[in-house]
Every structure is written in structure tokens, then in C-alpha cells.
Amino acid sequence: MAYQQLSQAMAFEAESPSPGALSRMGMLALAESLRSGLSADALRYHFLAEQLSEVLFHLDGLGKLTFLSPTWTALTGLAVEDVLGQPLAEVVHPEERPRVQALLDAIAARVQASFRLELKLLAPGGPRWVELAAHSSPAGQGEVLGTLTDVTERRQLQARLQQSDRLATLGMLVPGFAHEMNNPLAFMLGNLDYLLSSMGESAGAVPANAVAEWREAVGEVREGAERLRQLIGHLHNFRAESRQGLVDLTTLLDTVGQMVSSALRSRGRLVRDYGARARVVGCEGGLRQALLNLVLHAVLSLPDGGDMEANEVRLVTREDGEGHVVVEVHDTGSGIPPELLPHVFEPLFTARESKPGPTLSVCRDIVRGLGGSISVTSSVGRGTVFRVTLPMAS
Template identity: 85%
Template structure:
């Protein structure tokens, strides 16, 4: 493309030319030829388009790309030369194409002179959200001029903020909810114990087999109510606290395991491999949140509805010299090597665009407690998150 060649000519470094590059005189001659072939306005347009962070584009009357700035390749991972001559709508996510066609038709019919909308582009690495701003060309030949601004990170951040807001609202409602649940559970447990203790009064007038069935049924209900009571206790403890005391990571992991059990049930099994004996220092609620995020991330990495015996999340603890190590293993698909350096970034998600457990929060909590966190992964075999925490002597 002419503007790219001209840019190379202008940016040529005479003191350190690249191997095989044109001579300085050759590049200056190329620049002179380009200048003679383009008007001053066209040169300014091309130069400005190349410097902007947004993608600058031009469409002809039918909506086909006739110009794209080099930023297109950075945004989509697709070469500019492969896209020129292609219709804009073919590069748009299928569900967004009707809206794009509608606004292009409105401009062509001179019903609308400009438009701005957010849509999804098909890129080499998946889908990218962009804000498209376009205007009818002043030439009057039906051309469309516009820009594409990448809004993917903004969309992901909005999703994270919405999730955080929901969790904050839930956190405010949770104490009252747990209190209201505890009252009827207390009545249930007390009455179940009364029924069990009263079985002897009717044992003589009722067949023994019938009494045994009653006892078994009441025992099952009692067990279920007790599990609910424990779960509500875990939820009431899942809140901010300022205390800094010794924390038993084995007990904490058991609590986390109960909290993810319903999600894990259709994905795999939980394996505990505890050998740590020393407690760690820090906030129990903060460490619980960090470990819950790690374990939930591991659970969601497992395929849903497949072989639950073959897939597992393994929780490992062991004592080290002056520290305790906690590891969360999974047998999921693994994390691609190019994504590993970004795992603990605020907007990272290895599965898709849906919000998931925020691993950056885990990193921040662990660092606050004086520990460290790392990850290793193998595609097709799973991942291991390793947390090192200072022990209480």
C-alpha cells in the first residue's frame, strides 16, 4: 500500500539500515515518486490514519473495504491485504450483521448521514468488541468513512464490575438470610431429635420393622438439616473480618470443598491430600475467598456432564521450611502457554468471555498475607496453582 511504503521511507534510519533494505537514495526516490502520485490531502489522510490507535477504514457504495489502516492487523490478527475487497458485514459476528446492514442501507439511501454502534468483529483469536463510528463521504459517491475502536477490555471490565456489584449486594443480604434460615433449621433439628427419642413410646404397639423405617427416615432428614446448618455457617463466615490469627488450611479447604460440591458433582470428584500440620497467619475470610476462587476455577475447568470418575480436583497441603504450601490440581484442558503470563491479570479468563473466578484477587490476597502464588499447566492434562503462605511457629 502506498502510505505504508511512504512511511517506511520517512522512518528510514541511515545509520542502521535493515538487511536487504533499500539504500537511502532509493527510499528517498520512492518517497518522491509516491508524493508525485498522491495529492497533499491524500498524503495527510494516509499519514494520520497510520498514527491513530483506532482502525481507519473506507467502504465503497456496496459496503466493501477499499482502505484499512495498519491497526486493523493489531486488532484482529488478520492481514490488511486479505481483507481489502471484502464486505464489512462478512467480518462482523453473524448476530450483529443485520444491524450493520441496516445502517449501511440507511446511509446509501441518504436517510442517515452517520452512525455509531457497538458490535463484534471476527478476529483470528476469537471475537473482539469494537465501537464502529462511520460517516457518509463528502464526495457524494456513496462511500463510507469511519473508525473502529477496540472496546473488548471495557466490556470485560463492565462484566466484572456487574459481577462484583451482585456479590456485594449478596454479601449485604447474606447475614439476614442466614439468620432467617437458622431459625427454622433449629426448630427442625429439635423436633427431629424429639421424634427419635419418642420412638420408644410406640415401639411396643408397632411392628419393629415399621419403627426401624421411621427411625431411618428421621435420621436422613436430620442429616440433611445438619448439612444445611453447616453450609449456612460457612456462608455466614464468608465475609470481611479484621482478625489476624492462626488459620488451619486443611479445615479451610474442607469448607471450600463443601461450598463447591454442587458445582463439582456433574464434573468430577474432589480428592484431599493433606499433610500440613502447621497453621498459617492471616485473615481466615480473606484466605477463604482466595482458596474458593482457586478451587472454583479448577472445578469450572473440568468438562460438565462427562466422566466424573476420570476428572478430579485435588487439594494438596504440605509443610515447608517456614511456610505451608497449598496446591490446587485439576485435570482440565490446561492453559495455553501464551496465556500463562496473563493468568493473574484482572480481566483474564481462560475459557471464554463469561465472568469467572477472579484470579487477580487471589494473587492480591495471598500477597497481602505475605505469601506467593504461581501456576503451571500442560495442555490436555490440567493445571496446578501453588500457594505458599508463612507458617505460624
């Protein structure tokens, strides 16, 4: 019980007491009285527990939390006193519970003396990744001492690095793929053009309706092949480029729209609302990447298999009357919660825990490098608008 009382007292003591808060002052008095009964060594250990960034914990022989250092609240957003007395397995993510319980049982049975693993903790703001280090207590009786170290940012960074590595590898392979695919496409388009011209020459020997059907069928095949050729061209050009020049925003947005068409097909529709046809000075490859990230973020915010007519991504261009062109990317998705909105352009931000989405910090850096600005507004349940403002070419 002393562990639990001192843990609660430390949690209250970590906060600034407010006037008239008798219960809080009582807890501070309890902390002082508990400390007065501790040895000098015990006081040093408890002081250390208050200063460490890691969370220190103690489990009794039943695997229940009897002590938590105040850092627990900073890590999870949960009050220490609300968690004490619960089994450790109950505060971790459900998918982690069997593994944690099996390891705790192994320590209790003296099969192993310690273990270390990364897992997810439950928290009001979403799961937090921690490294759990647990050791059999010198006191025995199945008690466990351990630490919880926050590794959430490290896990997110690892996911980003893995994604970047996959994209870098793909970027090295795409030019070769594009070249290999363009060769058979060139043969296909050439032969289709030959068939179309031959049908016109033999129109007198074949019923007119049959020729019309053939020409229509071959025309559709040629249209599909031409579209595939354009997509391969977009992929071939999707590389880092440093060359500066004039970039037509309307053409660039159309290219981006084609590149996300497959991802959008089962989610909604793309609406083009071009109120201005403007050009800007910059690197076409960089600006393409920034706009593609924004549009792809909008596409992924729409539910897969939802209402195809109601769900949309809208691309808007307009002039602001001050020598700038404004590009807006609207979506009718789930929106971004207010508490996350200030962090949207941070390097590790992701609105999706399971699959990291496009890196919006890259968009911000590219736009700023072109002398522009970027902002975002969002309403939960109604959608999000990203707004890019760029100086127009004179």
C-alpha cells in the same frame, strides 16, 4: 485502487524492513510514489491515519474495504493486505453481521448519514470488542468512512464491575437470609431429635423392624438439615473480615469444598489429599475467598456432564521443609493456552469469554498480603495446577 495500494504500503512501512526483502522495499517505494502524487492536504490526512490509535477505514459503494490504517494489524493480528477487498460485514462476528449490514444499507440508501455501535471483530486470538463509527463519505456514491476503536478492556472491566456489584449486593443480603433460614432449621432439628428419642421410648409397642426404618428415615432427614445449617453458616461468614488470627488450612479447605459441591456435582469429583495439617496467621475471610476462587476456577474448567470418575479437582497440602505449607489445587480440565498463562493473574483476565470466571488477581493479592506466593502451571487438554505457598504459624 489507490486507496488499496496506499493501505498496503502503509502496512508494510509500519514494520522494519529486513535485508533482502525486495517485495517489502518495493512496497516502501510504492508508498513514496503514491504519496508524491497526493496533495499536501491528502498527505496530512494519511500521516494522521498512521499515528492514530483508532483504525481508519474506507468502504466503497459495495461495502468492501478499500483502505485500512496500519493499526488494524495491531488490533486484530490480521494483515491489512489479507482483508482489503472483503466486505466489512465479513470481518465482524457472525452474530453482528445482520445489524452492521442493515446500517450500511441505510447509509447507502441515504436513510441515515452515520451510525455508532459496539460490536465484536473476528481475530485469531479471539473476538475483539470495538466501537464502530461510520459516516457517509462526502464523495457520495454509497461510500463510507469510519473508525474502529478498541474497547475490549473497557467491556471486560464493565463485566467485572457488574459481577462485583452483584456479589456486593448478595453480601449485604446473605446475613438476613441466613438468619431467616436458621430459625425454621432450628425448629426442624429440634423436632427431629424429639422424634428420634420418642421412637426409642415406644420401641416395645411397635415391631422392631418398623422402628428401625423410621429411625433411619428421620436420621437421613436430620443429616440433610444439619448439612443445610452448615452451608448457611458458611454463607453467613463469607464476608470481608479484617480480624487476624490462626487459620486451620484443612478446615478451611473442607469449607471451600462444601461451598463448591453444587457446582461440582455435574462435572466431576473432589479429592482431598492432605499431607500436612498446618495453621497460618492471617484473615480467615480473605484466605477463604482466595482459595474459593482457585477451587471454583478448577471446577469450572471441567466439562459439564462429563466423565464423573475421570474428571476431578484435587486439593493437596504438604510442607516444603522450609517452614512453609503448600496448598495445590489440581484439575483435569481443558488447561490454559501457553500464550494466556503469563496473564492469568492480571485484573481483567478471563479464560471464558461468555461468562467471566473468578478473579485470580484477587487471589494473588491476598496471598502476597499473607507473606506467601502463588504460581500456576498448565497443559492444554490435561489440566492446571495452582500452587499457593504460605508461612506456617510457629
